[in-house]
Amino acid sequence: xxxxxxxxxxxxxxxxxxxxxxxxxxxxxxxxxxxxxxxxxxxxxxxxxxxxxxxxxxxxxxxxxxxxxxxxxxxxxxxxxxxxxxxxxxxxxxxxxxxxxxxxxxxxxxxxxxxxxxxxxxxxxxxxxxxxxxxxxxxxxxxxxxxxxxxxxxxxxxxxxxxxxxxxxxxxxxxxxxxxxxxxxxxxxxxxxxxxxxxxxxxxxxxxxxxxxxxxxxxxxxxxxxxxxxxxxxxxxxxxxxxxxxxxxxxxxxxxxxxxxxxxxxxxxxxxxxxxxxxxxxxxxxxxxxxxxxxxxxxxxxxxxxxxxxxxxxxxxxxxxxxxxxxxxxxxxxxxxxxxxxxxxxxxxxxxxxxxxxxxxxxxxxxxxxxxxxxxxxxxxxxxxxxxxxxxxxxxxxxxxxxxxxxxxxxxxxxxxxxxxxxxxxxxxxxxxxxxxxxxxxxxxxxxxxxxxxxxxxxxxxxxxx
Numbered sequence: 474x475x476x477x478x479x480x481x482x483x484x485x486x487x488x489x490x491x492x493x494x495x496x497x498x499x500x501x502x503x504x505x506x507x508x509x510x511x512x513x514x515x516x517x518x519x520x521x522x523x524x525x526x527x528x529x530x531x532x533x534x535x536x537x538x539x540x541x542x543x544x545x546x547x548x549x550x551x552x553x554x555x556x557x558x559x560x561x562x563x564x565x566x567x568x569x570x571x572x573x574x575x576x577x578x579x580x581x582x583x584x585x586x587x588x589x590x591x592x593x594x595x596x597x598x599x600x601x602x603x604x605x606x607x608x609x610x611x612x613x614x615x616x617x618x619x620x621x622x623x624x625x626x627x628x629x630x631x632x633x634x635x636x637x638x639x640x641x642x643x644x645x646x647x648x649x650x651x652x653x654x655x656x657x658x659x660x661x662x663x664x665x666x667x668x669x670x671x672x673x674x675x676x677x678x679x680x681x682x683x684x685x686x687x688x689x690x691x692x693x694x695x696x697x698x699x700x701x702x703x704x705x706x707x708x709x710x711x712x713x714x715x716x717x718x719x720x721x722x723x724x725x726x727x728x729x730x731x732x733x734x735x736x737x738x739x740x741x742x743x744x745x746x747x748x749x750x751x752x753x754x755x756x757x758x759x760x761x762x763x764x765x766x767x768x769x770x771x772x773x774x775x776x777x778x779x780x781x782x783x784x785x786x787x788x789x790x791x792x793x794x795x796x797x798x799x800x801x802x803x804x805x806x807x808x809x810x811x812x813x814x815x816x817x818x819x820x821x822x823x824x825x826x827x828x829x830x831x832x833x834x835x836x837x838x839x840x841x842x843x844x845x846x847x848x849x850x851x852x853x854x855x856x857x858x859x860x861x862x863x864x865x866x867x868x869x870x871x872x873x874x875x876x877x878x879x880x881x882x883x884x885x886x887x888x889x890x891x892x893x894x895x896x897x898x899x900x901x902x903x904x905x906x907x908x909x910x911x912x913x914x915x916x917x918x919x920x921x922x923x924x925x926x927x928x929x930x931x932x933x934x935x936x937x938x939x
Contacts, residue, residue, distance in 0.1 A: 518544055518571070522551070547568070571833075575830050579900060584837055590617060645870040651827040652887050654786050670809070670815065681695075683695040699768075715747040719746040721737065729939065751924050755914060793883060794866065810890065827896070858870075868884055868887040868890075905938050
């Protein structure tokens with residue numbers, strides 16, 4: 474009997490030794506978690522456009538779980554942003570988390586860390602009722618999102634942009650879409666009862682909305698289309714028209730521009746949907762065309778719109794605050810972007826919209842990879858990201874919040890297009906591709922090239938950037 478008791482004690486002692494040596498003891502795990510929570514770290518977070526107030530509530534909520542994490546938020550001007558990033562990384566003072574445009578993913582791929590499959594971090598699980606100080610903590614292992622989760626949880630366009638080689642390179646807080654801004658008073662004066670929903674209706678509306686003085690000068694334009702330099706995001710607008718008309722912007726590999734190619738879906742092998750869309754666009758800036766109403770000598774489109782000299786323009790949700798602030802007397806309306814067919818479908822029977830958005834990514838040089846990715850996942854939770862979206866008035870990237878945003882009058886047209894929004898791969902030099910599109914448009918309206926010559930040359934130039 475005494476021998477059995479001694480053996481039992483030996484077994485218990487061995488088990489205790491195994492637990493302690495393996496680090497699985499609850500007391501030791503808690504003490505390590507407490508120690509880490511008492512060791513402050515700083516995550517530097519760099520963005521453009523949005524101020525820190527857009528994230529204050531989210532940061533406070535995150536610090537309730539991770540009181541050791543300080544988020545140092547920095548807003549930079551768009552025109553200085555990329556240069557500031559390069560200089561900061563060269564001096565090892567760059568951000569842990571930063572944001573890049575969805576068309577820059579290839580350009581920055583070597584500078585960002587993909588999402589790990591698992592995160593292990595300390596969490597505050599109990600606080601002192603009087604002081605609020607953390608009194609108990611523990612480590613928690615959590616699986617991160619998978620590529621399938623991204624496809625299921627986010628708008629379809631996000632998966633194509635942020636998932637590379639089955640790795641998640643970043644996550645967006647919002648997906649913006651092109652919509653139709655219109656001056657209600659101008660439409661009312663022209664006896665147009667509702668904003669146009671098809672491009673044919675746009676052409677008819679332009680004829681009624683365009684006003685000239687006695688000298689033949691345009692004093693009110695119908696819509697800002699046709700030019701290259703005085704229309705914001707002109708490459709997006711032309712790309713939208715091409716895709717709606719059935720053009721495939723690149724081949725299956727994404728490494729060859731095909732927006733100039735004949736349609737693979739049309740029975741007419743000579744029909745080139747991209748070229749026809751380009752012609753449609755430039756017609757609005759050619760005096761010989763009946764829809765002529767816009768030219769390079771006019772003010773920038775949003776300025777003309779604010780001044781009441783332009784009845785309609787295509788724009789993104791991020792432009793709304795500026796237009797509302799500067800155009801306080803403007804009777805502003807926003808509608809979904811026009812489509813080819815009256816049932817809001819396009820050439821191939823689908824509804825095609827244009828996406829433009831920013832992606833939150835983790836810098837390869839960060840010393841806090843797990844915390845950085847944990848924070849990005851946290852701010853993308855439904856209950857957190859809605860705080861950001863409500864403050865900045867932008868459409869969601871999450872499928873689960875689309876219907877909720879449809880109740881917001883200002884955001885509804887943009888949010889209603891999120892699930893059908895698309896983008897296309899522009900290589901590592903997206904800004905160069907945008908300049909190529911501007912050149913393509915300019916040579917047509919100047920009469921230097923035909924639409925066929927211009928689009929073929931543009932495609933060859935884009936292929937060089939790939």
